[in-house]
Amino acid sequence: NRLVIKKYVGFFTDKFTESMYVLANEPSVALYRLQEHVRRSLPELAQHKSDMQSWEEQSQGAIYTVEYACSAIKNMTDSSVYFKSIDSLLKHAIAMKDQLNAAQGRSTVAPQAKNPPASS
Secondary structure, X not given: OHHHHHHHHHHHHHHHHHHHHHHHOOHHHHHHHHHHHHHHHHHHHHHHHHHHHHHHHHHHHHHHHHHHHHHHHXXXXXXXXXXXXXXXXXXXXXXXXXXXXXXXXXXXHHHHHHOOOOOO
């Protein structure tokens, strides 16, 4: 009698274990677990996505700033030719002004020497 009960209990526990295994691995249970996982992890993933988009915008702004600065420096370097030309023209203009001043000084000194002031 005990042997028969032990046999039925063993059979029952084996079938119960098998049923629990089948239920635990049922596709609908798997989908439920997947849904729970998504429900728990989605807000965090959405926050990470938002953070990444914000960092991308900041990076794009920094890249634009650096490219603009590089372009400005290149333009300044390229303009050195024009500054050298301006420097040369200014030196030439100063030399011509000095020549004009010297010529005017000679022309104003010469008439005064010809017409001395009247003595009293």
